[in-house]
Amino acid sequence: MAAFKECLHMAIRQRVTLLLLREPYVGAISHVTCNRRVIQKTTSNRDKPLKSAVIVVDPTYLILENPEHVSENIVGFIVKIGKLVVGIINAYLEKDGNIEDDIRKITRILQDMDTENVILTGDFNARSLWWGSRAENERGLLLSEMIAELDMNVLNQGSDSTFYQY
Template sequence: MHGGPGGVATFLPELSSGEARQSGIRVFQCADDGSGTVKAAVIVFDADLHITQYPKLTTNNISVVGIRVRSREIILVSFYFEPNLPMDSYLAHLRRVQRETGSRSIVIGGDSNAKCVWWGSPVTDRRGEELHGFLEDLGLCLLNQGETPTFDTIRGGERYSSYIDITAVSPDLLGLVDGWRVREDLTNSDHNAITFLINTKHINTNTIRHTTRKYFTKKANWAQFREKLGQIKTQEHFTIDTIKNIQTHAQLDSTITQLNDIIQKTCTKTIPLTKHREVLAMQT
Protein backbone atom coordinates (compact mmCIF):
# COMPACT_ATOMS: atom_id res chain seq x y z
CA MET A 1 0.00 0.00 0.00
CA HIS A 2 1.30 3.39 -0.95
CA GLY A 3 0.87 6.36 1.36
CA GLY A 4 0.48 9.16 -1.13
CA PRO A 5 -1.84 10.13 -4.00
CA GLY A 6 -1.79 7.58 -6.78
CA GLY A 7 0.19 5.05 -4.76
CA VAL A 8 -0.36 1.35 -5.16
CA ALA A 9 -0.80 -1.50 -2.72
CA THR A 10 -0.77 -4.89 -4.34
CA PHE A 11 -2.29 -7.98 -2.73
CA LEU A 12 -0.71 -10.67 -4.83
CA PRO A 13 -2.04 -14.21 -4.52
CA GLU A 14 -0.02 -16.83 -6.42
CA LEU A 15 3.50 -15.56 -6.37
CA SER A 16 9.15 -16.78 0.55
CA SER A 17 8.11 -13.37 6.75
CA GLY A 18 10.76 -12.19 4.38
CA GLU A 19 11.24 -8.87 2.67
CA ALA A 20 12.72 -8.56 -0.80
CA ARG A 21 13.73 -5.26 -2.37
CA GLN A 22 14.09 -4.52 -6.06
CA SER A 23 14.22 -1.06 -7.62
CA GLY A 24 12.63 0.44 -4.51
CA ILE A 25 9.82 -2.11 -4.47
CA ARG A 26 9.39 -4.20 -1.31
CA VAL A 27 7.81 -7.64 -1.42
CA PHE A 28 6.51 -9.16 1.82
CA GLN A 29 5.89 -12.89 1.73
CA CYS A 30 6.68 -16.10 3.55
CA ALA A 31 10.41 -16.86 3.85
CA ASP A 32 11.48 -19.66 1.53
CA ASP A 33 11.84 -22.60 3.90
CA GLY A 34 11.37 -25.35 1.32
CA SER A 35 7.83 -26.11 2.49
CA GLY A 36 6.16 -25.44 -0.83
CA THR A 37 5.22 -22.78 -3.34
CA VAL A 38 4.56 -19.28 -2.04
CA LYS A 39 1.18 -18.12 -3.31
CA ALA A 40 0.48 -14.84 -1.50
CA ALA A 41 2.41 -11.60 -1.04
CA VAL A 42 2.01 -7.90 -0.37
CA ILE A 43 4.04 -5.57 -2.61
CA VAL A 44 4.78 -2.02 -1.43
CA PHE A 45 5.85 0.65 -3.92
CA ASP A 46 6.40 3.51 -1.45
CA ALA A 47 9.93 3.43 0.02
CA ASP A 48 8.90 5.85 2.78
CA LEU A 49 5.90 3.91 4.01
CA HIS A 50 6.40 2.34 7.44
CA ILE A 51 5.69 -1.40 7.33
CA THR A 52 5.35 -3.82 10.24
CA GLN A 53 5.96 -7.46 9.39
CA TYR A 54 4.12 -10.35 11.03
CA PRO A 55 6.29 -13.40 10.23
CA LYS A 56 4.47 -15.67 12.68
CA LEU A 57 1.19 -14.92 10.92
CA THR A 58 2.55 -15.20 7.39
CA THR A 59 2.39 -18.52 5.51
CA ASN A 60 2.79 -19.66 1.92
CA ASN A 61 -0.91 -18.89 1.38
CA ILE A 62 -1.48 -15.90 3.66
CA SER A 63 0.72 -12.80 3.85
CA VAL A 64 0.20 -10.27 6.65
CA VAL A 65 1.72 -6.80 7.11
CA GLY A 66 0.75 -3.61 8.89
CA ILE A 67 1.05 -0.08 7.54
CA ARG A 68 1.26 2.97 9.76
CA VAL A 69 -1.10 5.83 8.92
CA ARG A 70 -0.39 8.59 11.40
CA SER A 71 -0.63 6.71 14.71
CA ARG A 72 -3.04 4.03 13.49
CA GLU A 73 -2.07 0.69 11.99
CA ILE A 74 -3.98 -0.85 9.09
CA ILE A 75 -3.49 -4.59 8.63
CA LEU A 76 -3.20 -5.85 5.05
CA VAL A 77 -3.84 -9.53 4.35
CA SER A 78 -3.24 -11.19 0.99
CA PHE A 79 -4.46 -14.77 0.64
CA TYR A 80 -4.83 -17.71 -1.70
CA PHE A 81 -7.19 -20.53 -0.67
CA GLU A 82 -6.37 -23.84 -2.35
CA PRO A 83 -9.49 -25.06 -4.20
CA ASN A 84 -9.00 -28.69 -3.15
CA LEU A 85 -8.42 -28.03 0.56
CA PRO A 86 -11.05 -27.30 3.25
CA MET A 87 -11.65 -23.67 4.22
CA ASP A 88 -11.53 -24.31 7.98
CA SER A 89 -7.80 -23.87 8.52
CA TYR A 90 -7.64 -20.74 6.35
CA LEU A 91 -10.55 -19.08 8.13
CA ALA A 92 -9.14 -20.04 11.52
CA HIS A 93 -5.86 -18.41 10.51
CA LEU A 94 -7.62 -15.19 9.51
CA ARG A 95 -9.34 -15.14 12.91
CA ARG A 96 -5.91 -15.49 14.49
CA VAL A 97 -4.63 -12.56 12.41
CA GLN A 98 -7.40 -10.31 13.67
CA ARG A 99 -6.93 -11.49 17.26
CA GLU A 100 -3.13 -11.30 17.46
CA THR A 101 -2.62 -8.04 15.59
CA GLY A 102 -5.23 -6.37 17.79
CA SER A 103 -6.10 -3.97 15.00
CA ARG A 104 -9.67 -3.00 14.29
CA SER A 105 -8.60 -1.71 10.84
CA ILE A 106 -8.06 -4.53 8.35
CA VAL A 107 -8.13 -5.07 4.59
CA ILE A 108 -8.17 -8.59 3.18
CA GLY A 109 -7.94 -9.53 -0.48
CA GLY A 110 -7.25 -12.62 -2.50
CA ASP A 111 -8.38 -15.65 -4.43
CA SER A 112 -10.93 -17.52 -2.34
CA ASN A 113 -11.81 -20.21 -4.88
CA ALA A 114 -15.32 -19.86 -3.47
CA LYS A 115 -18.53 -18.87 -5.22
CA CYS A 116 -21.25 -16.74 -3.66
CA VAL A 117 -23.96 -14.44 -4.96
CA TRP A 118 -22.75 -11.83 -2.47
CA TRP A 119 -19.63 -11.22 -4.56
CA GLY A 120 -21.15 -11.59 -8.01
CA SER A 121 -21.30 -15.30 -8.70
CA PRO A 122 -24.58 -16.56 -10.16
CA VAL A 123 -24.47 -19.46 -7.68
CA THR A 124 -23.35 -20.08 -4.11
CA ASP A 125 -21.38 -23.21 -3.26
CA ARG A 126 -20.48 -24.66 0.16
CA ARG A 127 -17.15 -22.79 0.24
CA GLY A 128 -18.96 -19.57 -0.55
CA GLU A 129 -21.41 -20.15 2.29
CA GLU A 130 -18.54 -20.77 4.72
CA LEU A 131 -16.60 -17.69 3.64
CA HIS A 132 -19.64 -15.43 3.64
CA GLY A 133 -20.58 -16.60 7.13
CA PHE A 134 -17.01 -15.97 8.29
CA LEU A 135 -16.99 -12.40 6.91
CA GLU A 136 -20.29 -11.67 8.63
CA ASP A 137 -19.05 -13.19 11.89
CA LEU A 138 -15.97 -10.96 11.88
CA GLY A 139 -18.02 -7.95 10.82
CA LEU A 140 -16.05 -7.45 7.60
CA CYS A 141 -17.65 -5.58 4.70
CA LEU A 142 -17.39 -6.80 1.11
CA LEU A 143 -16.25 -4.29 -1.51
CA ASN A 144 -17.01 -6.44 -4.56
CA GLN A 145 -19.42 -4.91 -7.02
CA GLY A 146 -20.14 -4.78 -10.74
CA GLU A 147 -20.44 -7.51 -13.36
CA THR A 148 -16.84 -8.04 -14.56
CA PRO A 149 -15.48 -11.50 -13.68
CA THR A 150 -12.40 -11.56 -11.47
CA PHE A 151 -11.20 -14.75 -13.19
CA ASP A 152 -11.37 -14.80 -16.96
CA THR A 153 -9.40 -16.98 -19.37
CA ILE A 154 -9.54 -18.94 -22.64
CA ARG A 155 -8.65 -22.62 -22.56
CA GLY A 156 -8.97 -24.95 -25.53
CA GLY A 157 -10.91 -22.31 -27.39
CA GLU A 158 -13.49 -21.97 -24.61
CA ARG A 159 -13.92 -19.09 -22.23
CA TYR A 160 -13.92 -19.76 -18.49
CA SER A 161 -14.85 -17.01 -16.06
CA SER A 162 -15.92 -16.73 -12.43
CA TYR A 163 -16.13 -14.40 -9.44
CA ILE A 164 -13.77 -15.90 -6.86
CA ASP A 165 -11.49 -13.00 -5.86
CA ILE A 166 -12.82 -10.92 -3.00
CA THR A 167 -11.90 -7.77 -1.10
CA ALA A 168 -13.26 -6.98 2.36
CA VAL A 169 -12.54 -4.31 4.96
CA SER A 170 -13.40 -3.61 8.57
CA PRO A 171 -16.34 -1.20 9.10
CA ASP A 172 -14.09 1.66 10.22
CA LEU A 173 -12.46 1.71 6.76
CA LEU A 174 -15.59 1.25 4.65
CA GLY A 175 -16.39 4.96 4.49
CA LEU A 176 -12.83 5.68 3.38
CA VAL A 177 -12.87 3.29 0.39
CA ASP A 178 -13.77 4.54 -3.05
CA GLY A 179 -13.74 3.27 -6.61
CA TRP A 180 -13.49 -0.51 -6.16
CA ARG A 181 -13.45 -2.10 -9.59
CA VAL A 182 -12.16 -5.01 -11.61
CA ARG A 183 -9.55 -4.01 -14.19
CA GLU A 184 -9.04 -6.09 -17.32
CA ASP A 185 -6.17 -3.97 -18.67
CA LEU A 186 -3.50 -4.18 -15.95
CA THR A 187 -2.16 -7.74 -16.01
CA ASN A 188 -1.69 -10.71 -18.32
CA SER A 189 -2.85 -13.09 -15.59
CA ASP A 190 -6.02 -15.16 -15.90
CA HIS A 191 -7.13 -13.23 -12.80
CA ASN A 192 -8.10 -9.61 -13.45
CA ALA A 193 -6.63 -6.93 -11.23
CA ILE A 194 -8.80 -5.17 -8.65
CA THR A 195 -8.15 -1.54 -7.75
CA PHE A 196 -9.64 0.75 -5.12
CA LEU A 197 -8.75 3.89 -3.21
CA ILE A 198 -8.40 4.43 0.52
CA ASN A 199 -8.65 8.02 1.71
CA THR A 200 -6.28 8.37 4.67
CA LYS A 201 -6.93 12.06 5.26
CA HIS A 202 -9.65 11.35 7.79
CA ILE A 203 -7.64 8.84 9.79
CA ASN A 204 -6.22 10.20 13.02
CA THR A 205 -5.40 8.98 16.49
CA ASN A 206 -8.82 9.30 18.00
CA THR A 207 -11.36 8.78 15.31
CA ILE A 208 -12.16 7.21 12.01
CA ARG A 209 -15.38 7.93 10.18
CA HIS A 210 -17.87 5.13 10.65
CA THR A 211 -20.15 5.14 7.64
CA THR A 212 -21.44 2.75 5.03
CA ARG A 213 -22.03 5.53 2.54
CA LYS A 214 -20.68 4.51 -0.86
CA TYR A 215 -22.78 6.47 -3.35
CA PHE A 216 -23.10 10.24 -3.82
CA THR A 217 -26.91 10.28 -3.71
CA LYS A 218 -27.14 14.07 -4.12
CA LYS A 219 -26.00 13.53 -7.70
CA ALA A 220 -28.42 10.67 -8.35
CA ASN A 221 -30.77 10.77 -11.34
CA TRP A 222 -33.73 8.99 -9.77
CA ALA A 223 -35.68 8.69 -13.03
CA GLN A 224 -32.70 6.89 -14.54
CA PHE A 225 -32.40 4.82 -11.36
CA ARG A 226 -36.02 3.63 -11.61
CA GLU A 227 -35.62 2.80 -15.30
CA LYS A 228 -32.40 0.85 -14.75
CA LEU A 229 -33.87 -0.91 -11.71
CA GLY A 230 -36.76 -2.15 -13.84
CA GLN A 231 -34.38 -3.35 -16.55
CA ILE A 232 -32.17 -5.28 -14.14
CA LYS A 233 -35.17 -6.81 -12.34
CA THR A 234 -36.38 -8.06 -15.72
CA GLN A 235 -32.94 -9.43 -16.61
CA GLU A 236 -32.76 -11.21 -13.26
CA HIS A 237 -36.36 -12.50 -13.59
CA PHE A 238 -37.28 -10.83 -10.30
CA THR A 239 -41.04 -10.25 -10.11
CA ILE A 240 -43.76 -9.91 -7.48
CA ASP A 241 -44.29 -13.66 -7.85
CA THR A 242 -40.69 -14.18 -6.72
CA ILE A 243 -41.73 -12.76 -3.36
CA LYS A 244 -45.16 -14.40 -3.24
CA ASN A 245 -43.67 -17.84 -3.85
CA ILE A 246 -41.33 -17.71 -0.85
CA GLN A 247 -42.05 -20.73 1.36
CA THR A 248 -38.82 -21.46 3.25
CA HIS A 249 -36.13 -19.57 5.14
CA ALA A 250 -33.63 -20.57 2.45
CA GLN A 251 -35.85 -19.09 -0.27
CA LEU A 252 -36.26 -15.91 1.79
CA ASP A 253 -32.48 -15.55 2.21
CA SER A 254 -31.93 -16.19 -1.49
CA THR A 255 -34.56 -13.62 -2.47
CA ILE A 256 -33.12 -10.97 -0.15
CA THR A 257 -29.65 -11.62 -1.54
CA GLN A 258 -30.95 -11.32 -5.11
CA LEU A 259 -32.79 -8.08 -4.36
CA ASN A 260 -29.76 -6.56 -2.64
CA ASP A 261 -27.63 -7.49 -5.62
CA ILE A 262 -30.13 -5.91 -8.03
CA ILE A 263 -30.20 -2.67 -6.02
CA GLN A 264 -26.40 -2.53 -5.81
CA LYS A 265 -26.04 -3.11 -9.56
CA THR A 266 -28.57 -0.34 -10.19
CA CYS A 267 -26.75 2.06 -7.87
CA THR A 268 -23.40 1.27 -9.48
CA LYS A 269 -24.78 2.08 -12.94
CA THR A 270 -26.73 5.23 -12.05
CA ILE A 271 -25.24 6.93 -8.97
CA PRO A 272 -21.70 8.35 -8.71
CA LEU A 273 -19.44 7.03 -5.97
CA THR A 274 -18.41 9.36 -3.18
CA LYS A 275 -15.12 11.10 -3.91
CA HIS A 276 -12.46 10.63 -1.22
CA ARG A 277 -9.24 9.79 -3.03
CA GLU A 278 -5.81 9.39 -1.57
CA VAL A 279 -4.45 5.87 -1.63
CA LEU A 280 -4.77 3.49 -4.56
CA ALA A 281 -4.69 -0.24 -3.88
CA MET A 282 -4.45 -3.07 -6.36
CA GLN A 283 -5.25 -6.73 -5.85
CA THR A 284 -4.40 -9.44 -8.34
Protein backbone atom coordinates in the same frame (compact mmCIF):
# COMPACT_ATOMS: atom_id res chain seq x y z
CA MET B 1 9.17 -12.35 -15.59
CA ALA B 2 8.98 -9.47 -18.07
CA ALA B 3 5.32 -8.96 -17.16
CA PHE B 4 6.25 -8.75 -13.47
CA LYS B 5 8.92 -6.12 -14.16
CA GLU B 6 6.44 -4.15 -16.28
CA CYS B 7 3.88 -4.29 -13.47
CA LEU B 8 6.45 -3.10 -10.92
CA HIS B 9 7.60 -0.23 -13.14
CA MET B 10 3.99 0.85 -13.69
CA ALA B 11 3.37 0.74 -9.92
CA ILE B 12 6.44 2.90 -9.33
CA ARG B 13 5.36 5.43 -11.98
CA GLN B 14 1.82 5.61 -10.56
CA ARG B 15 3.11 5.94 -6.99
CA VAL B 16 1.41 2.78 -5.77
CA THR B 17 2.35 1.89 -2.20
CA LEU B 18 1.72 -1.87 -2.20
CA LEU B 19 1.36 -4.63 -4.76
CA LEU B 20 -0.72 -7.50 -3.42
CA LEU B 21 0.23 -10.58 -5.42
CA ARG B 22 -1.50 -13.93 -5.66
CA GLU B 23 -0.06 -16.81 -7.63
CA PRO B 24 2.96 -14.76 -8.73
CA TYR B 25 5.37 -16.27 -11.20
CA VAL B 26 8.29 -17.45 -9.09
CA GLY B 27 10.19 -19.74 -11.47
CA ALA B 28 12.63 -22.26 -10.08
CA ILE B 29 13.40 -20.29 -6.91
CA SER B 30 9.84 -20.65 -5.51
CA HIS B 31 9.60 -17.10 -4.14
CA VAL B 32 9.43 -13.52 -5.43
CA THR B 33 12.63 -11.57 -5.94
CA CYS B 34 12.89 -7.88 -6.77
CA ASN B 35 14.71 -4.72 -5.69
CA ARG B 36 11.91 -3.74 -3.29
CA ARG B 37 10.90 -5.05 0.12
CA VAL B 38 8.87 -8.25 -0.29
CA ILE B 39 6.69 -9.67 2.46
CA GLN B 40 6.52 -13.40 1.84
CA LYS B 41 7.38 -16.80 3.20
CA THR B 42 10.73 -17.39 1.54
CA THR B 43 10.90 -20.97 0.41
CA SER B 44 12.89 -23.09 -1.97
CA ASN B 45 10.29 -25.86 -1.99
CA ARG B 46 9.35 -26.19 -5.66
CA ASP B 47 6.55 -28.60 -4.72
CA LYS B 48 4.89 -25.89 -2.60
CA PRO B 49 5.81 -22.47 -3.99
CA LEU B 50 4.30 -19.42 -2.41
CA LYS B 51 0.90 -18.25 -3.63
CA SER B 52 0.73 -14.91 -1.80
CA ALA B 53 3.24 -12.08 -1.51
CA VAL B 54 3.26 -8.32 -1.01
CA ILE B 55 5.72 -5.89 -2.54
CA VAL B 56 6.26 -2.60 -0.73
CA VAL B 57 6.71 -0.29 -3.72
CA ASP B 58 6.72 3.00 -1.81
CA PRO B 59 8.11 2.73 1.73
CA THR B 60 6.58 6.04 2.85
CA TYR B 61 4.39 4.36 5.48
CA LEU B 62 5.53 2.20 8.37
CA ILE B 63 4.88 -1.47 7.53
CA LEU B 64 4.99 -3.92 10.44
CA GLU B 65 5.16 -7.61 9.71
CA ASN B 66 4.90 -10.53 12.09
CA PRO B 67 6.50 -13.76 10.77
CA GLU B 68 3.67 -15.72 12.40
CA HIS B 69 1.24 -13.98 10.02
CA VAL B 70 3.11 -14.99 6.88
CA SER B 71 2.77 -18.34 5.14
CA GLU B 72 2.96 -19.55 1.54
CA ASN B 73 -0.73 -18.68 1.05
CA ILE B 74 -1.53 -15.92 3.55
CA VAL B 75 0.34 -12.67 4.22
CA GLY B 76 -0.84 -10.43 7.05
CA PHE B 77 0.78 -7.15 8.09
CA ILE B 78 0.06 -3.74 9.61
CA VAL B 79 0.36 -0.36 7.89
CA LYS B 80 0.65 2.76 10.05
CA ILE B 81 -0.41 6.01 8.43
CA GLY B 82 0.04 8.68 11.09
CA LYS B 83 -2.29 7.58 13.90
CA LEU B 84 -4.28 5.29 11.61
CA VAL B 85 -3.48 1.57 11.92
CA VAL B 86 -4.67 -0.68 9.08
CA GLY B 87 -4.36 -4.45 9.05
CA ILE B 88 -4.03 -5.99 5.62
CA ILE B 89 -4.35 -9.66 4.75
CA ASN B 90 -3.60 -10.93 1.26
CA ALA B 91 -4.61 -14.57 0.77
CA TYR B 92 -4.74 -17.27 -1.85
CA LEU B 93 -6.86 -20.17 -0.65
CA GLU B 94 -6.29 -23.36 -2.62
CA LYS B 95 -9.52 -24.70 -4.08
CA ASP B 96 -8.70 -28.18 -2.80
CA GLY B 97 -7.38 -26.89 0.55
CA ASN B 98 -9.17 -26.99 3.88
CA ILE B 99 -10.98 -23.66 3.96
CA GLU B 100 -11.96 -24.12 7.60
CA ASP B 101 -8.26 -24.19 8.57
CA ASP B 102 -7.63 -21.14 6.36
CA ILE B 103 -10.53 -19.26 7.97
CA ARG B 104 -9.13 -20.06 11.43
CA LYS B 105 -5.70 -18.71 10.36
CA ILE B 106 -7.21 -15.52 8.95
CA THR B 107 -9.37 -15.00 12.04
CA ARG B 108 -6.35 -15.50 14.34
CA ILE B 109 -4.31 -12.98 12.33
CA LEU B 110 -7.15 -10.45 12.50
CA GLN B 111 -7.41 -10.91 16.27
CA ASP B 112 -3.62 -10.53 16.68
CA MET B 113 -3.63 -7.32 14.63
CA ASP B 114 -5.98 -5.75 17.17
CA THR B 115 -7.34 -3.05 14.86
CA GLU B 116 -10.83 -2.33 13.56
CA ASN B 117 -9.41 -1.10 10.25
CA VAL B 118 -8.85 -4.18 8.13
CA ILE B 119 -8.59 -4.95 4.44
CA LEU B 120 -8.89 -8.62 3.49
CA THR B 121 -8.06 -9.36 -0.14
CA GLY B 122 -7.66 -12.61 -1.89
CA ASP B 123 -8.48 -15.32 -4.30
CA PHE B 124 -10.56 -17.53 -2.06
CA ASN B 125 -11.74 -20.01 -4.70
CA ALA B 126 -15.20 -19.63 -3.15
CA ARG B 127 -18.50 -18.70 -4.71
CA SER B 128 -21.14 -16.56 -3.05
CA LEU B 129 -23.89 -14.22 -4.14
CA TRP B 130 -22.28 -11.68 -1.79
CA TRP B 131 -19.45 -11.11 -4.25
CA GLY B 132 -21.23 -11.55 -7.54
CA SER B 133 -21.23 -15.31 -8.11
CA ARG B 134 -24.33 -16.75 -9.71
CA ALA B 135 -24.47 -19.50 -7.08
CA GLU B 136 -22.99 -20.31 -3.69
CA ASN B 137 -20.80 -23.29 -2.84
CA GLU B 138 -19.78 -24.65 0.56
CA ARG B 139 -16.55 -22.65 0.56
CA GLY B 140 -18.49 -19.46 -0.20
CA LEU B 141 -20.95 -20.20 2.59
CA LEU B 142 -18.17 -20.70 5.15
CA LEU B 143 -16.29 -17.60 4.04
CA SER B 144 -19.41 -15.42 4.04
CA GLU B 145 -20.22 -16.68 7.56
CA MET B 146 -16.74 -15.57 8.69
CA ILE B 147 -17.23 -12.17 7.05
CA ALA B 148 -20.62 -11.74 8.78
CA GLU B 149 -19.29 -12.89 12.17
CA LEU B 150 -16.42 -10.41 11.95
CA ASP B 151 -18.82 -7.63 10.90
CA MET B 152 -16.88 -7.02 7.68
CA ASN B 153 -18.22 -5.68 4.39
CA VAL B 154 -17.77 -7.08 0.90
CA LEU B 155 -16.70 -4.35 -1.50
CA ASN B 156 -16.91 -6.29 -4.78
CA GLN B 157 -19.28 -4.72 -7.27
CA GLY B 158 -21.12 -7.62 -8.89
CA SER B 159 -19.18 -9.00 -11.82
CA ASP B 160 -16.67 -6.10 -11.99
CA SER B 161 -13.12 -7.38 -12.17
CA THR B 162 -11.34 -7.33 -8.81
CA PHE B 163 -7.86 -7.96 -10.18
CA TYR B 164 -5.41 -6.93 -12.83
CA GLN B 165 -3.32 -9.43 -14.69
CA TYR B 166 -0.14 -8.70 -16.63
